[in-house]
Amino acid sequence: MFIDLFFGDAKLKLDVASHSKPVAVPGDSAHKNFVQNYEVTIPYKNVGSQELTILDAWARVYLPDEQYAELTISHHLQDSSKPRKDDYFEAMLMPAGKGGQLVLKLQVIARNYTGAEDELAKAIAACPEFDVAVYAECRGRGRIFVEKDIFTLKLN
Amino acid sequence: MSYEIIPIKTNILTHHDDIVDAIVKYGGDSIGPHDVVCVAESVVAITQGTALRCDQIRPGFWAFAISRLFPAKGSISSPYSMQMLMNYSGTLRVMAGVVLGTLAKCVGVAGVFYRTAGYQARLIDDVTGTMPPFDKHIVPGPEDPVGVSERIKAATGAFGACVADVNDLKRSHILGTSTGVDGALVAQILIDNPFGNDSQKTPICIIKNYVKE
Numbered sequence: 284m285f286i287d288l289f290f291g292d293a294k295l296k297l298d299v300a301s302h303s304k305p306v307a308v309p310g311d312s313a314h315k316n317f318v319q320n321y322e323v324t325i326p327y328k329n330v331g332s333q334e335l336t337i338l339d340a341w342a343r344v345y346l347p348d349e350q351y352a353e354l355t356i357s358h359h360l361q362d363s364s365k366p367r368k369d370d371y372f373e374a375m376l377m378p379a380g381k382g383g384q385l386v387l388k389l390q391v392i393a394r395n396y397t398g399a400e401d402e403l404a405k406a407i408a409a410c411p412e413f414d415v416a417v418y419a420e421c422r423g424r425g426r427i428f429v430e431k432d433i434f435t436l437k438l439n
Numbered sequence: 440m441s442y443e444i445i446p447i448k449t450n451i452l453t454h455h456d457d458i459v460d461a462i463v464k465y466g467g468d469s470i471g472p473h474d475v476v477c478v479a480e481s482v483v484a485i486t487q488g489t490a491l492r493c494d495q496i497r498p499g500f501w502a503f504a505i506s507r508l509f510p511a512k513g514s515i516s517s518p519y520s521m522q523m524l525m526n527y528s529g530t531l532r533v534m535a536g537v538v539l540g541t542l543a544k545c546v547g548v549a550g551v552f553y554r555t556a557g558y559q560a561r562l563i564d565d566v567t568g569t570m571p572p573f574d575k576h577i578v579p580g581p582e583d584p585v586g587v588s589e590r591i592k593a594a595t596g597a598f599g600a601c602v603a604d605v606n607d608l609k610r611s612h613i614l615g616t617s618t619g620v621d622g623a624l625v626a627q628i629l630i631d632n633p634f635g636n637d638s639q640k641t642p643i644c645i646i647k648n649y650v651k652e
Contacts, residue, residue, distance in 0.1 A: 334511045336566055338493065338575050374567045374574040422517060422566070424507060427493050 291332030293379065293423025298326040299434035305389065317396040317403050321389040321438065324363070325417060328382030335377040337362075338427065339420040342387050346413040353406040355392045360385055360417065385417065391438065412437045442649065444633045445469055446641035451572070454488035458587065459594045461486070466643050467595065475625060475649040476591050476600040479634050480562065480614055481569055482642035483581035483602050490576040491523065493566065498522040501530050505537055514565040520577045527579065528557030536560065562604065562614075570640070580604070584615025592617040598650050601625050605632045620649070 305321035329335040342360045359370040363384040367373070377383065393403040412435050419430045447466040452458070462476060470476060484490060498506075498518035506521035515521045525533050533556045540552030553561040562580025569578050581587060584602035591600035599620035604612045611630045613622035625646065633644045 336517075338566060371571055373571055376567055422493060422519070424511070424517065425503065426498075426518070 292425045293329055293333045293335035293377075293421065294331035295335055295337070295377075295419055295421050295430045296328050296330045297385075297417055297419065297430060297432040298328070299417060299432045305436055305438055310390075316398075316400055317393040319391045319403060319407060321391065323387040323389070323415075323436065325385040325387060325434075326382060327385060327419070329377045329379055331423060332379050333423045334379060336374060336422045337372075337377060337419050338374045338422055340372045340385060341418050343416045343418070344389070344413065345415065346410075350413065351410055353394055354410055355394050357390045357392070358387060360387050362386070385419075387415065387417070408439045410438050442628050443647040444628070445645040445647060446633050446635065447643040447645065448641050449643065451570075452482050452486050452642065453572075454486060454490070456486050458483050458486040459590045462591055462643055463594050466645060469645055470595045470597050471647070472596055472598060473648045473650045474597045475620055475646040476595055476597045477603045477625065477629060477644045477646060478587075478591065478600070479642040480581050480584070480602050480604045481564060481573075481578050483584065483587055484578050485569075485573060485576075487582055489582065490569075490573055490578040492576055493517075493519045496522050496526075496577070499525070499530075501525065501534065505533065508537060514563050514568065515560070517565055520563050520565045523577050523579060524556065524559050524563055527559040532557055533560075580614065585617070586615075588615050588617040588620070597645075603629055603634075605629050605634055607632050625649075 305323050308320045308322050310318055310320040340360050342358055344356050344358055346356055361367055361372060362375060363386050365373050365375060393406050396402055414433050415436050416431060416433045421428055421430055449461055449465045452461055458478060496519045499522060502518040502522035502525055506516055506518045509516040515524055536552045536556030539555050543551035559579050564578040566577060567574055581602055587602055588600040599617040601616040601620055602614045604614055609630055611626040613626045616622045628646055635641050
């Protein structure tokens with residue numbers, strides 16, 4: 284809209300390119316033989332001239348069975364400033380020029396676990412690179428919009 | 440004179456709940472015939488089903504244009520919340536409020552827009568203004584707060600009831616009361632916001648012995 288030309292609007296920039304390294308984090312020791320947790324940090328910044336509202340953010344992991352069926356990867360996305368135990372993303376404000384970090388939490392489960400200790404490690408080692416899409420539904424002073432970015436992840 | 444105020448904790452109330460039933464369910468045992476039941480306005484609106492997500496609102500040209508005239512921190516600074524206000528008050532009334540408000544500001548009088556643009560102008564809460572799961576919703580003020588208060592009074596057997604808009608900044612405003620309740624006095628009693636930081640956790644407060652035995 285022409286008004287944006289005069290006043291500007293909010294704009295979200297997700298910085299996925301240089302930050303797609305997953306970090307293994309300790310999980311429940313009782314499940315360590317078949318569950319491994321990872322975190323991926325995704326910096327973002329409001330590069331627009333107006334305050335940004337991130338209404339919602341979510342991710343999509345593109346690792347279908349056709350590509351690799353040894354692991355199940357569940358995930359949820361949250362802001363590092365608002366850690367939650369559930370899979371809910373709480374809407375938040377981001378002033379112009381400021382930024383933060385999204386944290387993608389991945390739980391990798393060996394799907395065909397039979398009890399062998401190194402089964403999960405082997406399945407992760409054999410896992411191919413896969414894409415992850417991050418979406419953020421945003422609002423500035425204009426229409427709501429969805430910002431999307433894709434990065435490639437390698438677990439091992 | 441001091442009053443005992445009892446906050447009542449409830450589950451998160453949604454549009455699937457009836458506010459009167461919820462008050463009876465969670466606070467019924469604590470409510471006596473000399474008490475006044477106070478309920479937070481945003482929760483009344485939520486139970487009335489009037490809270491909307493942005494994608495349920497279609498802002499028009501004037502909502503985009505006029506919302507830009509308000510500071511970003513304001514609740515009607517987005518086209519979505521502005522459109523909600525226009526849906527309630529009418530676009531012409533909101534535009535008249537803008538004109539009158541601007542003229543009044545030129546001569547040093549503030550707040551004219553909010554007095555002119557309708558009941559909802561100062562009540563609409565934009566997104567992030569309410570706790571999850573309504574953080575993504577725009578929440579208007581409640582409809583018929585007097586009627587709601589009368590229903591609460593009838594269902595609970597309390598002396599009276601009211602719908603209150605209170606925050607931590609010592610802003611206390613009563614939107615409607617049942618017969619016999621002094622809104623100004625209740626606003627003063629609630630000035631320290633007994634509903635707490637997030638009124639959805641304790642959306643109900645009981646002023647004990649509002650009328651002395």
